[in-house]
Amino acid sequence: MESRLDTGPVNRVRDYEKDPVHQPTRSLTYGRPLCGDYMPITTIRVTSETRKKLAKLKSSSRQTYDDLINRLLALVPEGDEEGRYTKAFRLGLLRARLDVKEGSVILHEELKRRLGL
Numbered sequence: 001m002e003s004r005l006d007t008g009p010v011n012r013v014r015d016y017e018k019d020p021v022h023q024p025t026r027s028l029t030y031g032r033p034l035c036g037d038y039m040p041i042t043t044i045r046v047t048s049e050t051r052k053k054l055a056k057l058k059s060s061s062r063q064t065y066d067d068l069i070n071r072l073l074a075l076v077p078e079g080d081e082e083g084r085y086t087k088a089f090r091l092g093l094l095r096a097r098l099d100v101k102e103g104s105v106i107l108h109e110e111l112k113r114r115l116g117l
Contacts, residue, residue, distance in 0.1 A: 076094045079085050
């Protein structure tokens with residue numbers, strides 16, 4: 001028995017996806033920020049819970065998530081008077097700050113006590 005379901009367009013899409021030469025390129029959409037300059041806009045996936053947490057950190061309802069995320073990223077310094085930090089070092093700083101916040105660190109005095117020093 002022959003199926004009446006037309007799968008033609010689906011098969012064409014699948015064939016199209018197999019051909020790397022004719023892959024569609026991702027297009028950027030452009031938004032107009034408050035300053036009047038054009039800037040590319042993209043989408044990131046976050047859970048609803050994460051979005052609510054980010055919304056609570058916004059200084060005002062008009063603050064963009066881009067501004068908020070950049071302010072959060074600025075909490076990890078890019079360098080000091082000796083020069084710029086490497087990405088690995090900055091990541092280590094961020095992880096250390098998260099460890100402190102989560103309470104998964106041992107204070108220096110506690111470590112000395114445990115080691116009998």
